[in-house]
Amino acid sequence: MPQIAQLAATYSSQIFWLAVIFGLVFFVIGLGMVPKIQSTVDARDAKIADDLARAKAAFARADEIEEDYRVRENEGRVAAQEIVAAAKAKAVKDSEKQVATADKKIAARIAEAEEAIRASSAAALAEIEAVSAEAAQDMVARISGAEISREAAAAAVKAALAHG
Amino acid sequence: MADSGKIDPMHQFAIEPLFGTDNLSLGGYNIAFTNSALWMLVSAVLLWAFVAMGMKRSLVPGRWQMAVEFFTGFIDNLMKQSAGAAGRKYVPYVFSLFMFILMGNLLGLLPLGLFGIHPFTFTSHFTITGALAVLSFSIVLIVGFFKHKLHFFSLFVPHGTPLPMIPFIFVIELVSFMVRPFSLGLRLFVAMTAGHVLLKVLAGFVINSTNAGPGFGVMVGIPSFVLMVGISALEMLVAVIQAYVFALLTSLYINDAENLH
Numbered sequence: 001m002p003q004i005a006q007l008a009a010t011y012s013s014q015i016f017w018l019a020v021i022f023g024l025v026f027f028v029i030g031l032g033m034v035p036k037i038q039s040t041v042d043a044r045d046a047k048i049a050d051d052l053a054r055a056k057a058a059f060a061r062a063d064e065i066e067e068d069y070r071v072r073e074n075e076g077r078v079a080a081q082e083i084v085a086a087a088k089a090k091a092v093k094d095s096e097k098q099v100a101t102a103d104k105k106i107a108a109r110i111a112e113a114e115e116a117i118r119a120s121s122a123a124a125l126a127e128i129e130a131v132s133a134e135a136a137q138d139m140v141a142r143i144s145g146a147e148i149s150r151e152a153a154a155a156a157v158k159a160a161l162a163h164g
Numbered sequence: 165m166a167d168s169g170k171i172d173p174m175h176q177f178a179i180e181p182l183f184g185t186d187n188l189s190l191g192g193y194n195i196a197f198t199n200s201a202l203w204m205l206v207s208a209v210l211l212w213a214f215v216a217m218g219m220k221r222s223l224v225p226g227r228w229q230m231a232v233e234f235f236t237g238f239i240d241n242l243m244k245q246s247a248g249a250a251g252r253k254y255v256p257y258v259f260s261l262f263m264f265i266l267m268g269n270l271l272g273l274l275p276l277g278l279f280g281i282h283p284f285t286f287t288s289h290f291t292i293t294g295a296l297a298v299l300s301f302s303i304v305l306i307v308g309f310f311k312h313k314l315h316f317f318s319l320f321v322p323h324g325t326p327l328p329m330i331p332f333i334f335v336i337e338l339v340s341f342m343v344r345p346f347s348l349g350l351r352l353f354v355a356m357t358a359g360h361v362l363l364k365v366l367a368g369f370v371i372n373s374t375n376a377g378p379g380f381g382v383m384v385g386i387p388s389f390v391l392m393v394g395i396s397a398l399e400m401l402v403a404v405i406q407a408y409v410f411a412l413l414t415s416l417y418i419n420d421a422e423n424l425h
Contacts, residue, residue: 001174001177002174002175002177002178002179003177003288003289003290003291003353003357006178006179007291009194010179010194010196010198010200010291011291012193012194012195013179013181013188013193013194013195013196013197013198013200013201014179014198014200014201014289014291014292014295015291015295016190016193016195017195017197017198017200017201017204017205018204018286018291018292018295018296019295021201021204021205021207021208022204022208022260022264022296022299024208025208025211025212025260025263025264026256026257026260028212029208029211029212029215029259029260029263030256030257030259030260031256033215033216033218033219034215034236034255034256034259034260035256036219036221037215037218037219037221037232037233037236038236038240038255040221040222040233041233041236041237041240043223044223044225047223
Protein backbone atom coordinates (compact mmCIF):
# COMPACT_ATOMS: atom_id res chain seq x y z
CA MET A 1 0.00 0.00 0.00
CA PRO A 2 1.86 3.09 -1.21
CA GLN A 3 0.00 5.27 1.28
CA ILE A 4 1.91 3.52 4.08
CA ALA A 5 5.00 2.31 2.21
CA GLN A 6 5.80 5.79 0.89
CA LEU A 7 4.69 7.64 3.99
CA ALA A 8 8.11 8.53 5.34
CA ALA A 9 9.42 9.65 1.96
CA THR A 10 6.40 11.67 0.84
CA TYR A 11 4.51 13.02 3.85
CA SER A 12 6.39 16.34 3.84
CA SER A 13 5.86 17.03 0.14
CA GLN A 14 2.21 15.97 0.38
CA ILE A 15 1.51 18.27 3.31
CA PHE A 16 3.56 21.12 1.82
CA TRP A 17 1.76 21.08 -1.53
CA LEU A 18 -1.60 20.57 0.16
CA ALA A 19 -0.93 23.62 2.31
CA VAL A 20 0.12 25.70 -0.70
CA ILE A 21 -2.68 24.62 -3.02
CA PHE A 22 -5.49 24.39 -0.48
CA GLY A 23 -4.28 27.71 0.92
CA LEU A 24 -4.61 29.22 -2.55
CA VAL A 25 -8.05 27.66 -2.95
CA PHE A 26 -9.15 29.03 0.41
CA PHE A 27 -7.77 32.54 0.01
CA VAL A 28 -8.46 33.07 -3.69
CA ILE A 29 -11.72 31.15 -4.14
CA GLY A 30 -13.06 30.82 -0.61
CA LEU A 31 -12.34 34.34 0.63
CA GLY A 32 -12.04 36.13 -2.70
CA MET A 33 -14.88 34.83 -4.77
CA VAL A 34 -17.44 33.06 -2.58
CA PRO A 35 -18.49 36.16 -0.56
CA LYS A 36 -19.09 38.04 -3.83
CA ILE A 37 -21.29 35.23 -5.11
CA GLN A 38 -23.11 35.14 -1.79
CA SER A 39 -23.65 38.89 -1.90
CA THR A 40 -25.05 38.55 -5.44
CA VAL A 41 -27.49 35.90 -4.22
CA ASP A 42 -28.37 37.99 -1.17
CA ALA A 43 -28.93 41.06 -3.33
CA ARG A 44 -31.19 39.06 -5.62
CA ASP A 45 -33.13 37.61 -2.69
CA ALA A 46 -33.48 41.08 -1.19
CA LYS A 47 -34.67 42.46 -4.55
CA ILE A 48 -37.24 39.70 -4.90
CA ALA A 49 -38.47 40.20 -1.34
CA ASP A 50 -38.58 43.96 -1.89
CA ASP A 51 -40.50 43.61 -5.16
CA LEU A 52 -42.96 41.25 -3.51
CA ALA A 53 -43.46 43.66 -0.64
CA ARG A 54 -44.00 46.51 -3.09
CA ALA A 55 -46.49 44.45 -5.09
CA LYS A 56 -48.34 43.61 -1.89
CA ALA A 57 -48.40 47.28 -0.89
CA ALA A 58 -49.67 48.22 -4.34
CA PHE A 59 -52.42 45.61 -4.01
CA ALA A 60 -53.39 47.02 -0.63
CA ARG A 61 -53.37 50.55 -2.10
CA ALA A 62 -55.57 49.41 -5.00
CA ASP A 63 -58.03 47.86 -2.55
CA GLU A 64 -58.04 51.05 -0.55
CA ILE A 65 -58.70 53.15 -3.63
CA GLU A 66 -61.50 50.84 -4.69
CA GLU A 67 -63.04 50.99 -1.22
CA ASP A 68 -62.74 54.76 -1.21
CA TYR A 69 -64.32 54.94 -4.65
CA ARG A 70 -67.17 52.72 -3.53
CA VAL A 71 -67.81 54.85 -0.44
CA ARG A 72 -67.82 58.02 -2.51
CA GLU A 73 -70.06 56.46 -5.11
CA ASN A 74 -72.52 55.48 -2.40
CA GLU A 75 -72.36 58.96 -0.93
CA GLY A 76 -73.00 60.46 -4.37
CA ARG A 77 -75.92 58.15 -4.95
CA VAL A 78 -77.46 59.05 -1.61
CA ALA A 79 -76.95 62.77 -2.29
CA ALA A 80 -78.50 62.43 -5.76
CA GLN A 81 -81.50 60.62 -4.32
CA GLU A 82 -81.92 63.36 -1.75
CA ILE A 83 -81.81 66.03 -4.47
CA VAL A 84 -84.33 64.11 -6.57
CA ALA A 85 -86.64 63.69 -3.56
CA ALA A 86 -86.39 67.36 -2.68
CA ALA A 87 -87.09 68.38 -6.27
CA LYS A 88 -90.03 66.03 -6.41
CA ALA A 89 -91.45 67.42 -3.15
CA LYS A 90 -90.98 70.98 -4.37
CA ALA A 91 -92.67 70.21 -7.68
CA VAL A 92 -95.59 68.61 -5.87
CA LYS A 93 -95.91 71.63 -3.59
CA ASP A 94 -95.66 74.06 -6.48
CA SER A 95 -98.26 72.28 -8.50
CA GLU A 96 -100.56 72.11 -5.46
CA LYS A 97 -100.15 75.84 -4.99
CA GLN A 98 -100.87 76.51 -8.67
CA VAL A 99 -103.89 74.23 -8.54
CA ALA A 100 -105.07 76.05 -5.39
CA THR A 101 -104.71 79.51 -6.97
CA ALA A 102 -106.36 78.28 -10.15
CA ASP A 103 -109.19 76.78 -8.07
CA LYS A 104 -109.59 80.06 -6.24
CA LYS A 105 -109.64 82.01 -9.48
CA ILE A 106 -112.14 79.62 -11.02
CA ALA A 107 -114.32 79.71 -7.90
CA ALA A 108 -114.25 83.51 -8.00
CA ARG A 109 -115.26 83.55 -11.64
CA ILE A 110 -117.99 80.98 -11.02
CA ALA A 111 -119.28 83.09 -8.13
CA GLU A 112 -119.13 86.17 -10.33
CA ALA A 113 -120.94 84.39 -13.11
CA GLU A 114 -123.56 83.01 -10.71
CA GLU A 115 -124.00 86.51 -9.29
CA ALA A 116 -124.43 87.88 -12.80
CA ILE A 117 -126.93 85.13 -13.63
CA ARG A 118 -128.82 85.77 -10.42
CA ALA A 119 -128.82 89.50 -11.06
CA SER A 120 -129.98 89.09 -14.62
CA SER A 121 -132.69 86.57 -13.63
CA ALA A 122 -133.84 88.98 -10.89
CA ALA A 123 -133.85 91.77 -13.41
CA ALA A 124 -135.75 89.55 -15.82
CA LEU A 125 -138.28 88.66 -13.12
CA ALA A 126 -138.70 92.29 -12.22
CA GLU A 127 -139.24 93.08 -15.88
CA ILE A 128 -141.70 90.21 -16.18
CA GLU A 129 -143.53 91.54 -13.11
CA ALA A 130 -143.57 95.00 -14.54
CA VAL A 131 -144.74 93.80 -17.94
CA SER A 132 -147.30 91.48 -16.29
CA ALA A 133 -148.57 94.31 -14.09
CA GLU A 134 -148.97 96.55 -17.14
CA ALA A 135 -150.62 93.70 -19.02
CA ALA A 136 -152.89 93.00 -16.05
CA GLN A 137 -153.78 96.76 -15.82
CA ASP A 138 -154.62 96.82 -19.57
CA MET A 139 -156.66 93.60 -19.37
CA VAL A 140 -158.66 94.87 -16.40
CA ALA A 141 -159.23 98.18 -18.16
CA ARG A 142 -160.33 96.49 -21.37
CA ILE A 143 -162.54 93.89 -19.76
CA SER A 144 -164.15 95.89 -16.97
CA GLY A 145 -163.18 99.37 -17.89
CA ALA A 146 -162.03 99.84 -14.36
CA GLU A 147 -159.06 101.78 -13.81
CA ILE A 148 -156.74 99.98 -11.31
CA SER A 149 -153.72 101.44 -9.86
CA ARG A 150 -150.37 100.32 -10.84
CA GLU A 151 -149.62 99.16 -7.24
CA ALA A 152 -152.74 96.93 -7.10
CA ALA A 153 -151.85 95.34 -10.41
CA ALA A 154 -148.29 94.73 -9.27
CA ALA A 155 -149.46 93.17 -5.96
CA ALA A 156 -151.93 90.93 -7.84
CA VAL A 157 -149.23 89.83 -10.29
CA LYS A 158 -146.83 89.17 -7.45
CA ALA A 159 -149.42 87.04 -5.68
CA ALA A 160 -150.20 85.11 -8.85
CA LEU A 161 -146.49 84.59 -9.59
CA ALA A 162 -145.76 83.49 -6.00
CA HIS A 163 -148.60 80.89 -6.21
CA GLY A 164 -147.15 79.72 -9.51
CA MET B 165 3.12 -4.55 -13.51
CA ALA B 166 1.03 -5.89 -16.36
CA ASP B 167 4.03 -7.37 -18.14
CA SER B 168 4.54 -9.85 -15.31
CA GLY B 169 0.99 -11.05 -15.88
CA LYS B 170 -0.21 -9.38 -12.72
CA ILE B 171 -1.93 -6.08 -12.30
CA ASP B 172 -1.10 -4.38 -9.06
CA PRO B 173 -4.30 -2.62 -7.89
CA MET B 174 -2.21 -0.54 -5.49
CA HIS B 175 0.04 0.96 -8.12
CA GLN B 176 -2.49 3.72 -8.82
CA PHE B 177 -1.80 5.15 -5.38
CA ALA B 178 1.97 5.37 -5.87
CA ILE B 179 3.45 8.83 -5.59
CA GLU B 180 6.04 9.79 -8.19
CA PRO B 181 8.00 13.03 -8.23
CA LEU B 182 7.55 14.91 -11.49
CA PHE B 183 9.69 17.26 -13.57
CA GLY B 184 12.89 16.11 -11.82
CA THR B 185 11.99 17.70 -8.52
CA ASP B 186 12.86 14.52 -6.59
CA ASN B 187 15.22 16.26 -4.23
CA LEU B 188 13.52 19.63 -3.90
CA SER B 189 13.57 20.43 -0.23
CA LEU B 190 12.66 23.15 2.22
CA GLY B 191 14.26 23.32 5.65
CA GLY B 192 15.47 19.75 5.33
CA TYR B 193 12.06 18.42 4.35
CA ASN B 194 11.46 16.96 0.91
CA ILE B 195 8.91 18.96 -1.05
CA ALA B 196 9.12 17.25 -4.43
CA PHE B 197 6.38 18.26 -6.85
CA THR B 198 4.64 14.89 -7.22
CA ASN B 199 1.74 13.57 -9.27
CA SER B 200 -0.33 14.12 -6.12
CA ALA B 201 0.60 17.80 -6.08
CA LEU B 202 -0.11 18.03 -9.80
CA TRP B 203 -3.65 16.67 -9.39
CA MET B 204 -4.25 18.97 -6.45
CA LEU B 205 -3.18 21.83 -8.68
CA VAL B 206 -5.43 20.63 -11.51
CA SER B 207 -8.35 20.40 -9.06
CA ALA B 208 -7.64 23.89 -7.76
CA VAL B 209 -7.42 25.38 -11.27
CA LEU B 210 -10.62 23.65 -12.44
CA LEU B 211 -12.35 24.76 -9.27
CA TRP B 212 -11.17 28.31 -9.88
CA ALA B 213 -12.39 28.16 -13.49
CA PHE B 214 -15.77 26.83 -12.33
CA VAL B 215 -16.28 29.42 -9.62
CA ALA B 216 -15.07 32.19 -11.96
CA MET B 217 -18.04 31.43 -14.17
CA GLY B 218 -20.26 32.40 -11.27
CA MET B 219 -18.62 35.81 -10.96
CA LYS B 220 -20.71 37.61 -13.59
CA ARG B 221 -22.90 38.69 -10.70
CA SER B 222 -25.90 39.41 -12.89
CA LEU B 223 -29.33 39.77 -11.33
CA VAL B 224 -30.75 37.14 -13.65
CA PRO B 225 -28.18 34.34 -13.61
CA GLY B 226 -27.04 32.31 -16.59
CA ARG B 227 -26.76 28.55 -16.31
CA TRP B 228 -23.13 28.52 -15.12
CA GLN B 229 -23.73 31.26 -12.60
CA MET B 230 -26.75 29.29 -11.45
CA ALA B 231 -24.60 26.17 -11.01
CA VAL B 232 -21.99 28.02 -8.94
CA GLU B 233 -24.68 29.71 -6.88
CA PHE B 234 -26.24 26.32 -6.29
CA PHE B 235 -23.04 25.12 -4.65
CA THR B 236 -22.47 28.24 -2.55
CA GLY B 237 -26.14 28.16 -1.57
CA PHE B 238 -25.81 24.49 -0.68
CA ILE B 239 -22.89 25.15 1.69
CA ASP B 240 -24.60 28.29 2.97
CA ASN B 241 -27.66 26.21 3.89
CA LEU B 242 -25.52 23.48 5.39
CA MET B 243 -23.79 25.95 7.70
CA LYS B 244 -27.06 27.68 8.56
CA GLN B 245 -28.67 24.38 9.52
CA SER B 246 -25.65 23.11 11.44
CA ALA B 247 -24.36 26.19 13.19
CA GLY B 248 -27.10 28.79 12.80
CA ALA B 249 -26.41 32.39 11.88
CA ALA B 250 -22.89 32.19 13.34
CA GLY B 251 -22.06 29.53 10.76
CA ARG B 252 -22.06 31.95 7.85
CA LYS B 253 -18.52 33.17 8.42
CA TYR B 254 -17.25 29.61 7.91
CA VAL B 255 -18.85 29.28 4.48
CA PRO B 256 -15.64 30.23 2.61
CA TYR B 257 -13.67 27.54 4.46
CA VAL B 258 -16.28 24.78 4.20
CA PHE B 259 -16.97 25.67 0.56
CA SER B 260 -13.25 25.45 -0.27
CA LEU B 261 -13.01 22.16 1.59
CA PHE B 262 -16.08 20.61 0.00
CA MET B 263 -15.33 21.70 -3.55
CA PHE B 264 -11.64 20.81 -3.33
CA ILE B 265 -12.40 17.31 -2.07
CA LEU B 266 -15.24 16.90 -4.57
CA MET B 267 -12.98 17.93 -7.47
CA GLY B 268 -10.25 15.57 -6.27
CA ASN B 269 -12.68 12.66 -5.91
CA LEU B 270 -14.30 13.19 -9.30
CA LEU B 271 -11.06 13.87 -11.20
CA GLY B 272 -9.65 10.59 -9.89
CA LEU B 273 -12.59 8.75 -11.43
CA LEU B 274 -12.18 10.18 -14.92
CA PRO B 275 -11.18 7.51 -17.46
CA LEU B 276 -8.08 9.49 -18.40
CA GLY B 277 -6.06 6.30 -18.58
CA LEU B 278 -7.55 5.86 -22.06
CA PHE B 279 -5.56 8.91 -23.17
CA GLY B 280 -2.36 7.73 -21.56
CA ILE B 281 -2.66 10.08 -18.59
CA HIS B 282 -2.26 8.45 -15.22
CA PRO B 283 -5.07 9.73 -13.00
CA PHE B 284 -4.36 10.11 -9.33
CA THR B 285 -6.85 10.59 -6.51
CA PHE B 286 -5.14 12.67 -3.85
CA THR B 287 -8.06 12.09 -1.47
CA SER B 288 -7.07 8.41 -1.32
CA HIS B 289 -4.01 9.32 0.72
CA PHE B 290 -4.50 9.64 4.43
CA THR B 291 -1.65 12.13 4.53
CA ILE B 292 -3.92 14.51 2.63
CA THR B 293 -7.25 13.62 4.25
CA GLY B 294 -5.59 13.53 7.67
CA ALA B 295 -4.07 16.97 7.13
CA LEU B 296 -7.47 18.36 6.09
CA ALA B 297 -9.11 16.70 9.09
CA VAL B 298 -6.49 18.12 11.42
CA LEU B 299 -7.05 21.53 9.83
CA SER B 300 -10.80 21.33 10.50
CA PHE B 301 -10.16 20.05 14.01
CA SER B 302 -7.69 22.86 14.71
CA ILE B 303 -10.27 25.41 13.63
CA VAL B 304 -12.75 23.84 16.05
CA LEU B 305 -10.21 23.95 18.89
CA ILE B 306 -9.05 27.49 18.16
CA VAL B 307 -12.58 28.87 17.78
CA GLY B 308 -13.82 26.91 20.78
CA PHE B 309 -11.12 28.04 23.17
CA PHE B 310 -11.01 31.58 21.80
CA LYS B 311 -14.76 32.00 22.13
CA HIS B 312 -15.50 30.12 25.30
CA LYS B 313 -12.07 30.04 27.02
CA LEU B 314 -11.96 27.17 29.52
CA HIS B 315 -15.73 26.96 29.43
CA PHE B 316 -15.19 24.99 26.21
CA PHE B 317 -14.59 21.93 28.40
CA SER B 318 -18.27 21.96 29.31
CA LEU B 319 -18.72 20.46 25.82
CA PHE B 320 -17.64 17.19 27.39
CA VAL B 321 -20.31 17.28 30.09
CA PRO B 322 -23.78 17.13 28.54
CA HIS B 323 -26.59 18.96 30.29
CA GLY B 324 -28.28 17.05 33.08
CA THR B 325 -25.45 14.63 33.75
CA PRO B 326 -25.74 13.36 37.36
CA LEU B 327 -22.83 14.58 39.47
CA PRO B 328 -21.25 11.14 40.18
CA MET B 329 -21.28 10.36 36.45
CA ILE B 330 -19.44 13.50 35.42
CA PRO B 331 -15.87 12.09 35.57
CA PHE B 332 -16.79 9.06 33.44
CA ILE B 333 -18.88 11.00 30.96
CA PHE B 334 -16.12 13.59 30.70
CA VAL B 335 -13.54 10.95 29.79
CA ILE B 336 -15.85 9.26 27.28
CA GLU B 337 -16.80 12.55 25.63
CA LEU B 338 -13.18 13.65 25.56
CA VAL B 339 -12.12 10.43 23.83
CA SER B 340 -14.92 10.68 21.30
CA PHE B 341 -13.89 14.28 20.68
CA MET B 342 -10.24 13.43 20.21
CA VAL B 343 -11.10 10.61 17.80
CA ARG B 344 -12.90 13.04 15.48
CA PRO B 345 -9.92 14.05 13.30
CA PHE B 346 -8.99 10.40 12.81
CA SER B 347 -12.49 9.28 11.89
CA LEU B 348 -12.93 12.33 9.67
CA GLY B 349 -9.70 11.72 7.75
CA LEU B 350 -9.88 7.95 7.62
CA ARG B 351 -13.47 7.84 6.36
CA LEU B 352 -12.66 9.71 3.18
CA PHE B 353 -9.34 7.92 2.62
CA VAL B 354 -10.90 4.47 3.09
CA ALA B 355 -13.90 5.16 0.87
CA MET B 356 -11.79 6.46 -2.00
CA THR B 357 -9.09 3.79 -1.69
CA ALA B 358 -11.60 0.93 -1.47
CA GLY B 359 -13.54 2.10 -4.51
CA HIS B 360 -10.45 2.53 -6.66
CA VAL B 361 -8.99 -0.81 -5.56
CA LEU B 362 -12.27 -2.54 -6.38
CA LEU B 363 -12.40 -0.99 -9.84
CA LYS B 364 -8.77 -1.88 -10.51
CA VAL B 365 -9.23 -5.49 -9.32
CA LEU B 366 -12.22 -5.92 -11.61
CA ALA B 367 -10.24 -4.36 -14.45
CA GLY B 368 -7.54 -6.94 -13.73
CA PHE B 369 -10.17 -9.68 -14.02
CA VAL B 370 -11.24 -8.37 -17.40
CA ILE B 371 -7.67 -8.21 -18.76
CA ASN B 372 -6.36 -11.46 -17.31
CA SER B 373 -9.47 -13.55 -18.13
CA THR B 374 -9.49 -12.28 -21.71
CA ASN B 375 -5.77 -13.07 -22.05
CA ALA B 376 -6.47 -16.59 -20.78
CA GLY B 377 -8.84 -17.29 -23.68
CA PRO B 378 -12.13 -16.24 -25.24
CA GLY B 379 -14.13 -18.63 -23.02
CA PHE B 380 -12.79 -17.02 -19.87
CA GLY B 381 -13.28 -13.62 -21.41
CA VAL B 382 -16.98 -14.28 -21.95
CA MET B 383 -17.51 -16.06 -18.64
CA VAL B 384 -15.49 -13.75 -16.40
CA GLY B 385 -14.44 -10.69 -18.37
CA ILE B 386 -17.86 -9.49 -19.55
CA PRO B 387 -19.64 -9.88 -16.17
CA SER B 388 -16.72 -8.14 -14.50
CA PHE B 389 -16.93 -5.32 -17.02
CA VAL B 390 -20.68 -4.94 -16.45
CA LEU B 391 -20.03 -4.85 -12.72
CA MET B 392 -17.36 -2.19 -13.28
CA VAL B 393 -19.83 0.02 -15.11
CA GLY B 394 -22.24 -0.21 -12.19
CA ILE B 395 -19.54 0.31 -9.60
CA SER B 396 -18.20 3.32 -11.51
CA ALA B 397 -21.63 4.92 -11.19
CA LEU B 398 -21.68 4.01 -7.52
CA GLU B 399 -18.22 5.52 -7.09
CA MET B 400 -19.41 8.81 -8.57
CA LEU B 401 -22.09 8.83 -5.90
CA VAL B 402 -19.55 7.94 -3.22
CA ALA B 403 -17.26 10.74 -4.44
CA VAL B 404 -20.04 13.28 -3.90
CA ILE B 405 -21.29 11.75 -0.66
CA GLN B 406 -17.86 11.56 0.94
CA ALA B 407 -17.12 15.19 0.10
CA TYR B 408 -20.52 16.07 1.56
CA VAL B 409 -19.90 13.98 4.70
CA PHE B 410 -16.56 15.69 5.24
CA ALA B 411 -18.15 19.13 4.91
CA LEU B 412 -21.17 18.14 7.01
CA LEU B 413 -19.08 16.76 9.88
CA THR B 414 -16.82 19.81 9.74
CA SER B 415 -19.89 22.03 10.00
CA LEU B 416 -21.22 20.01 12.96
CA TYR B 417 -17.88 20.25 14.75
CA ILE B 418 -17.79 23.98 14.08
CA ASN B 419 -21.26 24.18 15.60
CA ASP B 420 -19.89 22.57 18.78
CA ALA B 421 -17.16 25.19 18.89
CA GLU B 422 -19.51 28.10 18.18
CA ASN B 423 -22.51 27.14 20.29
CA LEU B 424 -21.19 24.44 22.64
CA HIS B 425 -24.33 22.33 23.09
